Amino acid sequence: MRQIFLDTETTGLDWRSGADRVVEIGCVEMEDRRLTGRTYHVYLNPERDVGDSERIHGLSDAFLADKPLYAAIAAEFEAFVAGAELIIHNASFDIGFLNMEQERLRRTKVSVLCPQVIDTVKVAKEMFPGKKASLDALCDRYAINNAHRTLHGALLDAELLAEVYLAMTRGQESLTIGLDDAPTTTASSLVLGGERRPLRVLRASDLEVAEHEKVLADIGKKGPCLWLPPQEAVPST
Structure with a gap:
């Protein structure tokens, strides 16, 4: 869209x-x-x-x-x-x-x-x-x-x-966001017959990882970013 x-x-x-x-x-x-x-x-x-x-x-x-x-x-x-x-x-x-x-x-x-x-x-x-x-x-x-x-x-x-x-609108409150086979986001939907359903693990592609790092770098330019390691202090001369 x-x-x-x-x-x-x-x-x-x-x-x-x-x-x-x-x-x-x-x-x-x-x-x-x-x-x-x-x-x-x-x-x-x-x-x-x-x-x-x-x-x-x-x-x-x-x-x-x-x-x-x-x-x-x-x-x-x-x-x-x-x-x-x-x-x-x-x-x-x-x-x-x-x-x-x-x-x-x-x-x-x-x-x-x-x-x-x-x-x-x-x-x-x-x-x-x-x-x-x-x-x-x-x-x-x-x-x-x-x-x-x-x-x-x-x-x-x-x-x-x-x-x-x-x-x-990021919707990160749901642990099942993005899973094609998850009909709802409730805990009961992850359990069938008393056993927990296996979750699909979707690995990020190299391109997605690179895009993610770029977004973090852009955020870091605007101010402190919790997802980036703190910058080491530059020794004074």
Whole structure:
């Protein structure tokens, strides 16, 4: 399954009237729960002042002045997302803005190009009732390093959301995950006639081991990683 983590930054909250516009789009692609390395990222000239929103995303009028208009990137953006399942934090906000931008150009709405959407705010509230569901709160919950997120940024937030979503849906609570012959995840399903059923042991391939080590190395670059040996102290000279 092809999925895309998507985030936008805007000049404000009013997409219904078209008063506010999109200033940044960030997308991260995933296929079959593996990040492909493909991304889509663009800054946009909103054809209006950014106003107070600059304190949220840090994008000034001067910075955005020479950036393309949405009309110039609409086709390439559509090509990147079309047919994928979108995963968005507070999806109604981003979809509302993108639909508005598409409708201004009389182009197909994003909600039609990508009818399947997962809202991770709703997922988080169902998993953790009464708890904060912001992206920062979820990063804290899953020990994802977001210290570099001093301002909102569409691509950065999409990348963090990908890490959060994979952590939220990894399903490691079940000892039988991934076993083709396990109909349920209960302990009783592993016992037949008073004897424990043998479990299939699936060994990781060399390629999977290499990919695993690469993921750990990437995590280690962002901060301490429990699955990596501690770095030896470098003697002072």
